[in-house]
Every structure is written in structure tokens, then in C-alpha cells.
Amino acid sequence: MQFKATxxxxxxxxxxxxxxxxxxxxxxxxxxxxxxxxxxxxxxxDPLLRRPFGIFDVGTVPSEYPGCSxxxxxxxxxxxxxxxxxxxSTYHHGDHVDIIAPLGTGFDLGDxxxxxxxxxxxxxxxxxxxxxxxxxxxxxxxxxxxxRTRDDILCVTEFERLGVETYVSTDDGTLGDRGLVTDVxxxxxxxxxxxxxxxxxxxxxxxxxxxxxxxxxxTSCQVSLEAYMACGMGACLGCVVKGRDHGDETPxxxxxxxxxxxxxxxxxxxx
Amino acid sequence: xxxxxxxxxxxGIKLRNPVMTASGTFGYGEEFAAYVxxxxxxxxxTKGLSLKPKAGNPTPRIQETTGGMxxxxxxxxxGIDAFIEKKVPFLRTVNTPAIVNFFGNTVEEYAELAExxxxxxxxAGMEINISCPNVKHGGIVFGTEPKAAYSVVKAVREATxxxxxxxxxxxxxxxxxxxxxxxxxxADALSLINTLTGMAIDLKSRRPILANVxxxxxxxxxxxxxxxxVWQVAKAVKIPVIGIGGIMSxxxxxxxxxxxxTAVQVGTANFLDPAAxxxxxxxxxxxxxxxxxxxxxxxxGALQV
Numbered sequence: 035m036q037f038k039a040t041x042x043x044x045x046x047x048x049x050x051x052x053x054x055x056x057x058x059x060x061x062x063x064x065x066x067x068x069x070x071x072x073x074x075x076x077x078x079x080d081p082l083l084r085r086p087f088g089i090f091d092v093g094t095v096p097s098e099y100p101g102c103s104x105x106x107x108x109x110x111x112x113x114x115x116x117x118x119x120x121x122x123s124t125y126h127h128g129d130h131v132d133i134i135a136p137l138g139t140g141f142d143l144g145d146x147x148x149x150x151x152x153x154x155x156x157x158x159x160x161x162x163x164x165x166x167x168x169x170x171x172x173x174x175x176x177x178x179x180x181x182r183t184r185d186d187i188l189c190v191t192e193f194e195r196l197g198v199e200t201y202v203s204t205d206d207g208t209l210g211d212r213g214l215v216t217d218v219x220x221x222x223x224x225x226x227x228x229x230x231x232x233x234x235x236x237x238x239x240x241x242x243x244x245x246x247x248x249x250x251x252x253t254s255c256q257v258s259l260e261a262y263m264a265c266g267m268g269a270c271l272g273c274v275v276k277g278r279d280h281g282d283e284t285p286x287x288x289x290x291x292x293x294x295x296x297x298x299x300x301x302x303x304x305x
Numbered sequence: 306x307x308x309x310x311x312x313x314x315x316x317g318i319k320l321r322n323p324v325m326t327a328s329g330t331f332g333y334g335e336e337f338a339a340y341v342x343x344x345x346x347x348x349x350x351t352k353g354l355s356l357k358p359k360a361g362n363p364t365p366r367i368q369e370t371t372g373g374m375x376x377x378x379x380x381x382x383x384g385i386d387a388f389i390e391k392k393v394p395f396l397r398t399v400n401t402p403a404i405v406n407f408f409g410n411t412v413e414e415y416a417e418l419a420e421x422x423x424x425x426x427x428x429a430g431m432e433i434n435i436s437c438p439n440v441k442h443g444g445i446v447f448g449t450e451p452k453a454a455y456s457v458v459k460a461v462r463e464a465t466x467x468x469x470x471x472x473x474x475x476x477x478x479x480x481x482x483x484x485x486x487x488x489x490x491x492a493d494a495l496s497l498i499n500t501l502t503g504m505a506i507d508l509k510s511r512r513p514i515l516a517n518v519x520x521x522x523x524x525x526x527x528x529x530x531x532x533x534x535v536w537q538v539a540k541a542v543k544i545p546v547i548g549i550g551g552i553m554s555x556x557x558x559x560x561x562x563x564x565x566x567t568a569v570q571v572g573t574a575n576f577l578d579p580a581a582x583x584x585x586x587x588x589x590x591x592x593x594x595x596x597x598x599x600x601x602x603x604x605x606g607a608l609q610v
Contacts, residue, residue, distance in 0.1 A: 036340060036579065074577055079372050079525045079553070084577055134340070134579065264367050264374060264576040267340075269332035269352075271381045272367035285360025287381060292336075 035059055041129045042107060044122075048185050050114050051157060052123050056131065058092065058108035065092050066140025067165035068258055068296040071110065072266040074132040075121045083264050085118040086291070087111075088161035088235070089136065108135070111160040111188065137266050138295050141165050141256055144231045146172040151253075152198075153219050153244055154179045155236025156186045161258050161295075162235055163192060170196050176222065177201070180215025180240070184208040216243040223251055231255065245299040255299040261290035268292030276303040309593035310600040311586065313347070313567050315545050316468035316493030318402050318430050320347035320568060323601060324558065324586040327549055327572030328353055328406035328432060328472070329378065331582075333392040334399060340579035343399045346586055347568060351392070353434050354407040356414055358384035363516040368505045373524030373551070374573060375503050377517035380408065380434075385421055393427050402429035404470065412460045415447075419464035430467055433458065433492075436474030436499035448474040448499075451486035458490035470547065473497040475527075475534055484538040496547035496570060497538060498531045524573040525551040532564050539565020539606060553581070555588025565606040 039056035047053045072084035091109040114123050125131070141161075144150070150173045154162045159179055169175050176199045181187045183206050193200050202210025203218045211218055215236075223230060234244040235258035248255035261273035268289045275294075277286035280303050288294065288301070311322035325348040331337055334349045343349065361381025368375045383391065388405075396403040405428050409415040415433065422428050435448035435457060447453045454471070461469055471487040473480060475498040484495055500521025505514040513519075531550020539546045548561030549570040558569045574581035593601060 081369065082372065082374060082524055082573075082577060083369050262365060262367055264376075264573075265330075265336075265579070267332075267336050267579065269330065269336040270367065270376070270576060271361060271378050272376060274361070274364060274366070274381070285358065285381075287360060 035061065036132065036134045039108070039131055039133045041125050041127055041131065043127060044125050046123070047111070048188055050185070051111065051188055052114065053090070053109060053111050053189075054122065054125070055107050055109045056133070058106045058133070058135070060106045062092050062106055062108055062135060063094060065089055065136035067168050068140030068161050069136035069138050070161070070266075070295060071108065071133050071135035072137060073110075073122070075118045077132070081118045081121065084134065084266060085122075086137075086263055086266060088258065088295070089164050090160045091164050091167065108133075111157060111163070113157040134266060138291055139293070141233055141258070141296050143169065143172070144254070145229075147229075149174045149176065149228055149230045151219060151223060151230050151232045152177040153215060153232060153234040153236070153240070155215060155240040156181050157188065158236030158240070158258075158260075159188055160235070162233065163189060165233060166193055166196055166198050170198060175199070178203070178215050178219040178222070180204065180218075180236075182206065214243070216240060216247065219244070220247045223247060223253060234258070242304055245302075245304050248299050256296050257299050257302070258296045259290050259294055261295070263291050266291045277301060278303050307599070309590060309598060310602070311590055311593070313602060315547065315568055316430065316470065318348065318404070318468055320402065322347045322586040322589065323562065323568035324582050324589070325350050325404070325547070325568060325570045326575060326582050327570035328434065330572040330575045333388070333395065334403065335392070335395045337575065337579050341583045343401050345583045346401060348402040348404050348429070349396070349399070350404045350406055350432055350570060351388075352382050352406065353380050354382050354385055354388055354405060354418065355380065355409065356385055356418060358382065358387065365515055366517070366520075368514045368520070370503070370505055370522065371526065373522050373526030374576075375505055375515060375520035375522055376500070377515045377520035379517065385418060389425065393425060396427045403427055404430045404432050406432040406434050406472065408434040412457050415457050416460040416464045419461040419469075423465035423467055428467065430470060430493075431461070431465065432470040432472050432496060433461055434472050434499075436472050436476075448483070449477050451482050454483055455486040455490045458487050458492050462491045468493045470494040470496050472499055473538075474499050475530060476502050480534050481537055481541045484542050488542045488544050492544060494545040494547060494567075495538060495542065496549055498527070498534050498550050501527055501530065523551070525553055527551050528557065532560060535561055535566050536564040536608065552585065555585050555592055558585050558589055559592060559604060562601065562604045563606070563608040565608070567605055
């Protein structure tokens with residue numbers, strides 16, 4: 035659905051990373067973890083296109099006014115990378131943005147008996163918070179988050195507050211273990227033979243490494259992809275990725291916006 | 306006051322208002338059904354169709370530019386068999402004419418597609434794409450040489466009794482010459498413009514941003530070029546002209562009509578505002594009401610130069 039949202043808060047949580055809370059349509063409480071929103075930053079032609087953001091959180095808060103129904107909110111976690119996010123970062127409480135949501139297909143929550151391994155890199159943790167929130171209480175959840183440096187490690191406290199076991203690693207060792215998040219995650223995946231599902235979101239090299247670990251260990255794995263997109267609803271075909279059956283004679287393109295952004299890792303071509 | 310008349314007719318296709326959705330920006334209609342009332346727009350023009358499914362170009366395929374966007378999708382589409390099986394049933398449920406955009410690699414392929422589309426009752430008309438800048442074969446060769454354009458349009462004309470619209474490329478020296486060739490081949494209408502060939506460069510990597518190197522520019526940035534070409538062509542031919550290029554508002558659409566367009570197509574605007582086509586039709590109506598104009602047709606070609 036499309037709606038005008040009012041910004042409730044827009045805070046810089048780490049240098050260059052912002053967390054924005056906006057008012058949302060009550061139906062959004064039914065959004066699945068992994069789905070995304072398209073934000074029209076300004077009612078103007080610059081920036082022209084909407085920007086896609088994973089849903090960081092959705093929830094309701096009691097109204098400030100007695101007798102009034104509770105209010106639905108939606109949160110996005112974003113990194114300032116270009117014109118759209120730069121503009122967004124200047125917005126304050128009371129400003130407005132136009133939203134289309136929820137879009138795409140979300141994570142499959144799988145078998146509650148299985149342990150859930152969440153892996154996030156940098157701002158790629160955005161859709162994993164809402165996922166973690168949905169999973170805790172159902173399954174055991176462990177969360178591995180990584181970044182180049184401590185500034186790229188976001189919202190650890192929020193995950194811990196959910197009761198999720200959290201493991202941090204940075205490339206330069208300024209926070210948590212030194213090294214790649216995927217190395218730390220792999221050790222934990224291999225350490226016991228219990229069935230698990232991996233959920234990952236982050237930069238492509240990280241996702242490739244996660245997919246490799248999933249393949250080697252026979253672990254089920256879902257990845258959430260990022261892509262440039264124009265429409266967000268499967269019409270422009272600008273955001274496609276290669277599916278597992280892709281070849282010169284057998285084209286198999288999948289729309290990140292509509293077929294994804296969440297894919298089972300074995301549905302994609304990783305080379 | 307009586308509501309103004311927004312209806313127009315293109316080659317026998319009656320449109321409740323002049324706003325259509327441009328091919329390639331609206332999927333097969335279905336994708337946008339949750340966001341726009343399809344029965345409030347003039348016509349749906351579907352994604353460019355070929356005989357066989359087509360994979361399209363490698364990614365990245367799109368890039369935003371100042372006031373516009375570049376795309377090099379490369380005509381990815383489901384092919385005519387899947388179109389008939391999976392897309393036509395939805396179009397059947399919508400009380401709005403569906404015009405099918407299509408392309409081929411050869412004159413024979415264009416004719417074969419026309420022949421097959423001719424048999425589908427849900428297809429109100431056809432738009433021949435001879436103007437996609439993003440594929441080596443399948444359009445642009447036919448769209449830049451008047452003789453080639455003539456032969457394609459003639460072959461399609463002979464293969465169908467349905468209305469035939471030809472979509473022209475702006476990437477030519479003389480668009481009027483192309484328009485004449487299509488009109489001579491008995492096209493029923495012309496639509497223009499398709500995208501302008503452009504490119505975007507990443508300074509950091511010193512590489513083109515699009516995998517295809519160049520792409521087609523669309524959006525508000527191309528509107529002045531499109532207006533000029535619509536004006537030139539509408540003066541030169543007797544068949545109706547459909548204006549396309551950066552239309553974001555009712556005002557934009559009405560400017561195209563003043564320049565000589567009988568109808569318009571909304572493209573890039575669908576991406577940032579999925580209800581753009583419906584809104585633009587409503588804004589046109591409001592303009593007519595505000596200015597005491599009873600029939601939108603009064604504005605066609607009313608530009609005073």
C-alpha cells in the first residue's frame with residue numbers, strides 16, 4: 035500500500051548510519067521480516083526514484099491520548115551513501131515521506147526446533163532485527179555481526195535486549211573478534227552437528243562466503259539481497275539477479291524486488 | 306457544470322482519456338493493479354514482446370541521473386506464448402484497452418508477431434517497437450533507416466487488421482523523415498519518443514555504470530526534446546501522434562497535446578508514483594474544468610507559434 039508517513043525520529047546511531055522511525059499504516063504490523071519499503075524522499079524530481087530499505091522494525095505503541103487506539107510505527111536503518119539517503123538524513127520529527135510497503139517476499143521462518151543463525155554485515159543487519167524479534171521465543175537465535183571497523187557495528191544492544199546471543203567481529207579488531215564475521219560464524223556452525231538455518235544480509239562478498247559455508251556444511255540458508263531498483267514491484271526489471279539455472283541458452287533472471295529480496299541460497303547463481 | 310470530455314480516439318481505439326502507460330514501465334498491467342485504478346486511464350501498453358522469451362542485458366541495468374534515469378534492460382520479456390497463457394487472462398478482466406508493444410529481429414518476425422496478436426481479442430492494438438536503443442538487433446536498425454522502417458511497418462500492416470502504432474526513436478538525424486516512412490507504410494498512429502541514448506560514468510572506478518555501457522535516458526530530463534519532436538512530427542503527418550517523454554503531471558501531458566499529440570504515454574513517472582497515470586488524467590480534467598474547456602480535443606495542436 036501507499037501512504038504518507040510522518041517522521042517520529044531520525045537519529046544518527048553511528049557515524050553515517052541513521053535509524054528512522056515513521057508512522058505507518060496499521061496493516062504494516064502484518065509485514066513479514068525481510069520485506070522492504072520504497073521511500074520517496076522528496077516530492078520533486080531530484081532525487082527522482084524511490085529508495086528501497088529493508089524493514090528494521092514494525093510495532094505499535096499506545097497512543098499518547100487516553101481512549102485512542104494504538105499507533106503503528108515502522109523503522110528503517112540506513113547508511114548515507116548518496117543523494118537520497120543524504121536528503122533523508124536531514125529530516126526531523128514532523129517531516130513527511132511517501133511510502134510504498136510492504137514489498138517483496140520475506141524470510142521463511144522455518145522449523146522452530148532448528149537453531150537460527152543470523153549473519154549481518156554493516157547496514158545489512160537492517161532486516162535481521164525484525165527477523166530476530168519474530169524468531170526469539172520460537173527458536174534459539176544466535177546473531178553474528180561484522181563490519182570493517184567499530185563504527186560499522188550497529189544496534190548490538192537492541193539485539194541483546196531481545197535475548198539473542200550476539201557475536202561481534204571487525205576487520206580491524208576495534209570491536210569484538212578481529213577478522214571476518216563469516217569465519218566466526220563458520221566455527222559455530224561446524225562446532226555441533228545440530229540442524230540449523232542461516233539467515234544472511236550484507237555485502238555481496240559476505241553473502242558469497244555464507245553461501246559457500248552453507249553448501250559445504252549442508253545447512254539451509256536464506257539470503258536477503260540489495261539492488262538498485264526503479265519500481266520495486268517487478269515491472270522495470272532493473273534489479274534482476276541470476277537464478278541457479280541461468281545460462282546463455284537458459285536465461286533465468288529473478289527480480290530482487292518481487293521474487294526476493296530473500297532467496298534460498300541454492301536458488302541463485304553465485305559465480 | 307458538465308464534466309469535460311476527455312475522450313480521444315487513436316486509430317479506432319476509443320480511450321476514455323488520453324493517458325496511457327508507456328511500454329516497459331508498467332509490466333503487463335497486473336503489477337500495478339494494487340496501486341492504480343486501471344479503469345481510470347486511457348489504455349495500458351504492455352512490456353515489449355518477442356516471439357521467444359528474451360533474457361535481457363547483464364546488470365547493472367539502471368542508473369538514476371539528474372532529472373531522469375538510464376536503463377539498459379535489453380527487452381527482457383516472457384515471449385508471446387507465456388504472454389497469451391499468463392498475462393492475457395488478467396487483461397481480459399480490465400475494462401481498459403490493452404495495446405501490445407512488440408519487436409522482432411527480422412521483418413518476418415515482426416509480421417509473425419502481428420499475425421498472432423491479431424487473433425487475440427484482448428489486444429486492442431499494437432505498438433511496433435523499432436526504437437529500443439539497448440539491443441543490437443530487435444528494433445533500432447529498423448528505427449533509424451526510413452526504408453527499413455517502411456518495410457517493417459508494411460509487413461505488419463499486411464499481417465493485421467488491428468490498429469498499428471509505430472514507436473519512434475529520437476536517436477535519428479531527422480525524425481520527420483522516419484515519421485513519413487511509417488505513415489507511407491500505412492501506420493495508423495505514431496508514438497514518440499522512445500529513450501535517448503545516454504551514459505553514466507563512475508569516477509571512482511573510471512568505468513561506465515551500466516553493464517551495457519550505454520542506456521536509454523527517460524524522465525523529466527527528456528521532456529523538452531520530446532515536445533520538440535512531437536511538434537515537428539504532428540505538423541508533418543496526418544495520422545495521430547502520441548506524445549511520450551518525461552510526463553509527470555497533467556500540465557506536462559497538456560503541453561504535449563498543444564504540441565499536436567492526440568494522446569500521451571506516462572513512463573518513468575510510474576516508478577516513483579505508481580498511480581501517476583490515474584493522477585495525471587485527473588489533473589488534466591481539473592485543468593479543463595478550471596479553464597472552462599469542455600473537450601480536451603480542442604487543445605490538440607492548438608499551440609500558437
